Amino acid sequence: MSSPCVNKTHYPVDSLKSHKHNGNVVTNPWSDLRRFTDARIGLGRAGISLPTSELLAFQLSHAQARDAVSFPLDIDSLADQLSNIPLLNNVTSPIKVNSQANDRISYLQRPDLGRKLAESGRKILLNYMDNQGKATDSQYDLAIVVVDGLSSLAVQNNAQPFINELLSQLNKQHSAWHIAPITIVEQGRVAIGDDIGQLLNAQLVMVLIGERPGLSSPDSLGLYLTWAPKTGLNDACRNCISNIRPAGLPYAEAAKRAIYLLTEAKNLKLTGVNLKDRTQDDVIEHQQQTQNFLIAE
């Protein structure tokens, strides 16, 4: 049996390959099917168990995902990154706030606390609005809220380049968007955007949040859009775009979909189950092939 030809892999098998050639590992002749999927197929076996190389590769992926969950957000460096977005027309640097969850353990066990803004954050936002001193009914079209969620890595890697792309696409539109200063939240869940959007008096709130990390995606960024944010809304009121990262949904494509939703939300004055993302319909139509290699004649 030939040794497996791994064309597509997301973990460093090469450095561990030496374990594979000592005669006790049965390799799988179908392992080159990995070109069709990131699933861990064709791993081979020692008896009926995982070969050492694959066992250790899995442990490394798991370690990366675990670290992504517990890795604290470097809020100052993120704030610096976000201050340097050229297309953000306001001079205010990002506003930093916390949820009511004080640490990671309480964040994980008490999602209710992660959804609520801490009193200190509320004061900061109220002060900011007072200093603006001219709150009208719709002062801002959009508030962008960056939340650590379950993967600070997702936010650290992807928030700035995505926002940059979004704003550059948005700038090409006919109507100018008046955008609130970016808010950065530690130990937050999606719904905390409702509190923030309401305090900033924004028509729409866009929450960018670190999604729960999988083994092949420790830095996946999620986007949630809510019209007329206010405390107490539920998930049926939101639209979501998931898996924003270079190896998932690329920034430009994600921004295109986000702008579609932003524009439609503004026209229809709503988000949620009644606002459908139609940007992918043509893609699905082209994917109706059912013939696979197992049944090919």
Added chain:
Amino acid sequence: MSQSYRYMLGSQTYQFRDLADLMAKATPQRSGDRLAGVIAQSAKERAVAQMRLADVPLKTFLNDALIPYETDEVTRLILDEHDTNAFAYISHLTVGDFRNWLLSDYVTPQVLATVKMGITPEMAAAVSKIMRNQDLILVAKKCHVTSAFRNTIGLPGHLSTRLQPNHPTDDVNGIAASMLDGLLYGNGDAVIGINPATDNVAQAIKLMKLMDDVIQKYDIPTQSCVLTHVTNTIECIEAGAPVDLVFQSIGGTEATNSSFGFNLQTLTEAQDAALSLKRGTVGNNVMYFETGQGSSLSANAHHGLDQQTCEARAYAVARKFNPLLVNTVVGFIGPEYLFDGKEITRAGLEDHFCAKLLGVPMGCDVCYTNHAEADQNDMDNLLTLLGVAGCSFVMGIPGSDDIMLNYQTTSFHDALYVRRVLGSRPAPEFEHWLTQMNIMKNTSDFVLSNTLPKEFAKPLYALQGER
């Protein structure tokens, strides 16, 4: 109807508001009950609640509905389907006596089968709260629940797997590659079941055809399922799609099920539609349900009950529809409901015990997410414990890693491990196929062949020729 429950310990009196409060406080610690605010405030209060619960007569559960009969169709189902004749065997017992009875030598698999329709989910949940892990295993092993479609699931000494070839974009060759990998590792007898990445009727039909083509071409004695909403599957059947099993996630309260977008009438319609296709060859169990502690709380539909009691009530919904398969997706929901490996392990054993006691063909998705305090060693432990307990089926997925749902469950290799250490065999019809195809060289020691079966070598070589 509800009365208050007190317990004197020394000079201190413990007061429990009602039966629901007593049940919740008697539950072993878990984060979801803390989140719901129904958990015991101290370890001592929990122990006292368990002692008081042990004194509650089983009859009480028939007179003191935890969710009112008038407002919840699951309560109505539980009480309307209760078999008084079967209950006569245990009607004189308290919860504490019930534990002794279940563990006694007198209670054989035959006795349990006779009594099961006399047991309500609340009785099962209550007794599980005062049982140790080994009690849950010992009694579950005595409950024999078999079901059948194109093969037979749940025979004593057997363990089946659901081959779960998920793909983040539903790519047909990506799915086929994972299916082949699983089959060649002897997995897939419970069902070949896909969680679709794009969830609509057209996509479901495409995936159903994909699996049906493979099952027919290689004459595999198994069944397929696309895990889409029950109303989608009804539409698929109307459109003439090859539907083997109807899937639905279910919960233990009417409000939970409404949040999932169905009611009992919907399930009846779906079951009738699937039965009308007559696609089973050795049996007619056409339903596949998934459950899991925390879904009622998550849907804000738990009526102040603890999450394990809500979960047990879901099994009354399941058994009404004679399913082929039911499984608890035990660690999927996240650490706000089950915090760590210890809580996931306990919940998995409770769910398996309660379901089997009620006569449900129970399996388990032994799993965790990366934000829970758990790892593969915890999964090894729970898998082994459930194997010993006689669990009907577990998941089989390439290298434990679900690249679509972003969680870890049991792998094809894990299934072979547990089969070998415990001597558990696949479904008999499937085992025969594995031997015939020369996938397994020796089925009694679970030794895989080193050569590729010629039937599968052909398409692989054709594919390599294309490159």
